[in-house]
Amino acid sequence: MSAGEQRGRKPRADVQRNRAALLETAxxxxxxxxxxxxxxxxxxxxxVGPGTLYRHFPTREALLAAVLQTRSEELVARRAEIARLxxxxxxxxxxxxxxxxxxxxxxxxxxPLMAAAREREPDNPLTLPCDDLIATTDERLLAAQxxxxxxxxxxxxxxxxxxxxxxxxxxxxxxxxxSLGRLRALIESGYREQDDEE
Amino acid sequence: MSAGEQRGRKPRADVQRNRAALLETAxxxxxxxxxxxxxxxxxxxxxVGPGTLYRHFPTREALLAAVLQTRSEELVARRAEIARLxxxxxxxxxxxxxxxxxxxxxxxxxxPLMAAAREREPDNPLTLPCDDLIATTDERLLAAQxxxxxxxxxxxxxxxxxxxxxxxxxxxxxxxxxSLGRLRALIESGYREQDDEE
DNA sequence: AGTGCATACGGAGGCAGCATCCGCTTTGAT
DNA sequence: ATCAAAGCGGATGCTGCCTCCGTATGCACT
Numbered sequence: 001m002s003a004g005e006q007r008g009r010k011p012r013a014d015v016q017r018n019r020a021a022l023l024e025t026a027x028x029x030x031x032x033x034x035x036x037x038x039x040x041x042x043x044x045x046x047x048v049g050p051g052t053l054y055r056h057f058p059t060r061e062a063l064l065a066a067v068l069q070t071r072s073e074e075l076v077a078r079r080a081e082i083a084r085l086x087x088x089x090x091x092x093x094x095x096x097x098x099x100x101x102x103x104x105x106x107x108x109x110x111x112p113l114m115a116a117a118r119e120r121e122p123d124n125p126l127t128l129p130c131d132d133l134i135a136t137t138d139e140r141l142l143a144a145q146x147x148x149x150x151x152x153x154x155x156x157x158x159x160x161x162x163x164x165x166x167x168x169x170x171x172x173x174x175x176x177x178x179s180l181g182r183l184r185a186l187i188e189s190g191y192r193e194q195d196d197e198e
Numbered sequence: 199m200s201a202g203e204q205r206g207r208k209p210r211a212d213v214q215r216n217r218a219a220l221l222e223t224a225x226x227x228x229x230x231x232x233x234x235x236x237x238x239x240x241x242x243x244x245x246v247g248p249g250t251l252y253r254h255f256p257t258r259e260a261l262l263a264a265v266l267q268t269r270s271e272e273l274v275a276r277r278a279e280i281a282r283l284x285x286x287x288x289x290x291x292x293x294x295x296x297x298x299x300x301x302x303x304x305x306x307x308x309x310p311l312m313a314a315a316r317e318r319e320p321d322n323p324l325t326l327p328c329d330d331l332i333a334t335t336d337e338r339l340l341a342a343q344x345x346x347x348x349x350x351x352x353x354x355x356x357x358x359x360x361x362x363x364x365x366x367x368x369x370x371x372x373x374x375x376x377s378l379g380r381l382r383a384l385i386e387s388g389y390r391e392q393d394d395e396e
Numbered sequence: 397a398g399t400g401c402a403t404a405c406g407g408a409g410g411c412a413g414c415a416t417c418c419g420c421t422t423t424g425a426t
Numbered sequence: 427a428t429c430a431a432a433g434c435g436g437a438t439g440c441t442g443c444c445t446c447c448g449t450a451t452g453c454a455c456t
Contacts, residue, residue, distance in 0.1 A: 012403065012452060040442055049406030054444065111370070118372035151387075158380045161373065165363035172309070174316035175359065182356045189349075190388030210423055210432065238413060247435030252415065 019056050021046050027067045034107035034171075035064060061112055065125035068105065072129055075102050079136055089149035092140045093188065096163050099133055100184075103167030110168040134160045141191075154191045162187045217254050219244050225265045232305035232369075233262060259310055263323035266303065270327055273300050277334055287347035290338045291386065294361050297331055298382075301365030308366040332358050339389075352389045360385045 025046040029037040039060065043053040057063035078098050085091040103110055116126035117134075138156030145152060166183055169175055223244040227235040237258060241251040255261035276296050283289040301308055314324035315332075336354030343350060364381055367373055 009402075009453065014451075015404070018405085038442060039444090043406090049408095050444075051406055051446080052404075055404075060443095114367070114370040114372045118370065153380065154384060155377070155380060157377055158384055161367055161377065161381055162384065165367060168366055169312070169359055169363060172312040172316065174312045179353070179355055179359065182351065182353060183359055186352060186356055186360065186388040187384065188388075190384040190386070194392055207424065207431075212422075213433070216434085236413060237415095241435090248415075249417080249435050250433080253433075256415095258414095 018046075018048055018052055022048065022053055022056060022063075023067055026063055030064070030067060030106040035060070035109050035112060039063070059125075061116070062125050064106075064109075064112060065129070068129070071102060071105055075099075082140070088140070088143040088147040089192075092144040092150065092159075095137065095140045096159055096187075097184075099137070099160070099163040100167050100170075102133075103164055104170050107171040107173070110164050110171065114164060137163075149193055150191050151193055159187075159191060216244075216246055216250055220246065220251055220254060220261075221265055224261055228262070228265060228304040233258070233307050233310060237261070259314070260323050262304075262307075262310060263327070266327070269300060269303055273297075280338070286338070286341040286345040287390075290342040290348065290357075293335065293338045294357055294385075295382075297335070297358070297361040298365050298368075300331075301362055302368050305369040305371070308362050308369065312362060335361075347391055348389050349391055357385075357389060 022042065026042050029042050029045075039053060040050055043050045046053075053063075057066060075098060079095065082091050082094050082098065085094070103113065113126055113130060116124045117130045120127070122128075134157055137160045141150055141154065141156045141159060144150040145154075166180060166187070169183070170180055220240065224240050227240050227243075237251060238248055240261075241248045244251075251261075255264060273296060277293065280289050280292050280296065283292070301311065311324055311328060314322045315328045318325070320326075332355055335358045339348055339352065339354045339357060342348040343352075364378060364385070367381070368378055
């Protein structure tokens with residue numbers, strides 16, 4: 001299945017192999033050293049030349065997007081689960097948390113993510129995920145607002161920004177989990193409708 | 199005045215001249231290109247060698263701290279004004295805003311600032327300002343809490359983090375002033391005591 | 397199996413920025 | 427005018443980015 005049009009020749013075997021190996025190494029390096037890790041080092045450790053890396057992934061963002069693919073799919077799955085929740089308020093809370101975790105996958109991820117949100121050039125492979133996330137946030141927020149659980153003055157983009165912020169702070173490593181928890185609570189009590197006590 | 203002990207020789211004239219010129223150029227470059235600007239370029243444009251720059255300011259952080267000196271003094275002055283305000287709630291609001299503006303002086307400033315807050319090594323010249331700001335935030339928050347204007351569960355450090363976050367987002371340039379305003383409002387309604395309506 | 401060709405590889409190399417070191421100049425004191 | 431200390435600045439080595447092109451590799455066809 002899958003191949004819509006593999007006109008002519010069958011793709012070479014080493015291409016897939018190298019691509020997979022590069023993704024593997026890149027993920028490790030992103031995890032250990034953040035998104036700013038040396039691409040040259042990734043290539044070397046994979047056992048390929050820099051040229052091969054750059055042919056497969058022309059920019060750092062492209063490599064990043066490819067490495068994030070798995071996590072993106074997880075997030076989409078989680079979104080579907082969350083959408084089925086009855087409690088709109090709880091759904092919104094969980095969705096914000098899911099986004100935050102996604103943004104915290106690698107240290108320094110929020111920067112290129114926000115850069116992608118800034119420049120509306122569609123050649124940035126991180127732009128598409130972003131748009132999608134903002135749209136989903138809007139959906140969950142609207143549902144919560146309809147249920148009277150969230151202030152009308154808040155916009156989905158605001159909560160997206162809040163989630164990115166918390167992820168950014170988390171990535172700086174300057175803050176313990178306790179402070180992060182209080183920050184999340186602060187944001188939550190910021191967007192909640194006041195009569196929404198439980 | 200000033201010179202407590204200028205034992206032996208009078209300091210050379212070119213030292214002060216170069217230092218001032220470097221600060222001037224550096225401020226311009228930080229403003230235009232953010233805190234990551236090329237130090238080599240700063241030196242070249244000032245008309246001195248790289249060695250001279252690094253002798254005066256051993257690290258990027260040292261240069262940054264020196265350039266921020268003026269703004270730090272302004273912030274201290276503003277803090278004194280704010281401390282004189284009768285309304286503790288308004289004082290807290292203004293102080294948070296003042297911090298945020300300080301952090302937004304140059305694009306990318308929040309990163310090294312948080313890094314300074316993380317590593318407790320005192321050789322980082324940005325650490326001291328940070329500590330001071332957090333302490334002041336605590337003072338303003340405590341006053342607001344005593345007046346019943348802020349939730350007891352909030353800590354000064356949380357609001358410090360919130361201010362840094364907004365500055366960071368602002369620095370990414372991905373967000374218009376309107377969204378930033380809503381984000382500030384969200385934070386404010388997050389730390390305010392609910393019965394504090396006006 | 398052997399041949400030919402498209403495709404992909406990889407490393408050399410140019411570029412930019414960081415940070416250091418050391419021979420030489422400038423400066424203030426005598 | 428002279429001297430020594432203090433400061434200067436550029437040459438230098440290093441790391442990382444990214445490109446280009448000669449070469450090796452794997453697929454298809456015989």
